Amino acid sequence: MKNRMILITILAATIISGVITGCGSSKDSTAKAASTTTAEKSSDTDKEQTEKKINNLEISVTVDNGWDSDSTPAILHVTSDKVDFCHAITPDAEGGKGSTTVSLANDTYTVEFISPLNHDGSAYEIFDMGTAQEITVEYGKDMVIDCEMTQIPADKVTDEMIQDIVKKTQDAIAKGDDTLKGDAGKNTLDKLAENVQNSPNASEETKDMAESVKTETEVKAPEAENQTENKTENNAVENNNGQNDNVQNNNVPDNSNTGNNNVPNNAGNNNVQNNNNQNNNAQAPVVPSNPAPVEKPVEKPSAPVVTEPEAPVHTHSWADHTVTTQEWVSNMVTVPDYETQTTGVWVCNCGAVMDISAMDAHMIAHLDAGEPDNGHTETRTTQVQVGSHTEDQGHYESKTTVDYRYCTGCGAKQ
Secondary structure, eight states, X not given: OHHHHHHHHHHHHHHHHHHHHHXXXXXXXXXXXXXXXXXXXXXXXXXXXXXXXXXXXXXXXXXXXXXXXXXXXXXXXXXXXXXXXXXXXXXXTTSSEEEEEEEEESEEEEEEEEOOOOTTSOEEEETTTTSOEEEEEOTTOOEEXXXXXXXXXXXXXXXXXXXXXXXXXXXXXXXXXXXXXXXHHXXXXXXXXXXXXXXXXXXXXXXXHHXXXXXXXXXXXXXXXXXXXXXXXXXXXXXXXXXXXXXXXXXXXXXXXXXXXXXXXXHHHHHHHHHHHHHHSOOOOOOOSSOOOOOXXXXXOOOOOOOOOOOOOOOOOEEEEEEEEEEXXXXXXXXXXXXXXXXXXXXXXXXOEEEGGGHHXXXXXXXXXXXOOOEEEEEEEEEXXXXXXXXXXXXXXXXXXXXXXXXXXXXXXX
């Protein structure tokens, strides 16, 4: 009996030691796992920071005439696999040019410009950047885009061109950054509607469309205002997370105590089982009578999936660009040359006019006939042809020719 008590005591001590050692091993494993997870997170963070290095892209817009504070802005459209946004460039105080800076992460982007619409209804041909161009942004390398535009007079801007500018500007407001949000976005739509009304070639349909875009397009608030509105919601979420953490922390001591309180009982049970195993060699291990509750992780709501609208496919609409010149039409003619000459003549009373050299004979003839021979002399000036010359008596005629063709939508030339 004494030996049996000693054996039970040794087994209980061994079991308790194993339980305590097992707990310590579990904590060490948890610490190692946490350390490994932290290292992996740190590596992922470094990778993300490398991918998200920001570069400044400088944009400069220059026009030859007409772009001022009454015009709509030139709009830059930037797209990639990750972004799709628009940025407005407004003219400086003197007009004719404007510049801005856009921050972009390392990536390859497609950029294109939307023409401004001036107060008189004129627009612009956009050279080089009128069609989509691909650029690659690399960290540490300065990027500069120079966009040059040439004015299209208001009477040459077609209704189709105006409709295209209205539609693209409406789309830009929806995708715009802070330069096309809030008051800036509303101001752009106001100028667009007014300038379309002033266009000599805009149809009533196009004018109505511009007014509808002005009144019906939703202009988003700038990011700074959105952050202020969301601040209270974010604080509430953080407070709730804090309460969840407290609940989890409070549960830890309870679980630990439950486990510790069960150790003696488990030791006794294991003692009996060990004896049975030695005898039968077929019993399953004993499960603790009061297992610690398993807590389910708190699931946070996933962020809503935002699907960006697909960019509309652009189809070129080609139109002739004409120029009118004055051309000379030749007409060669022969022109006589005259000379002014002064001569003396004899004017007889009978009405005859003759050279003075013939006067004597004429007077004798009158005397022989028994007629008076009275008369007088006069000095007369006459134009006498002395030759001729050839000269071109042509004239100018207007001639209109097509010097190139352009797309009424994007300004591309061919």
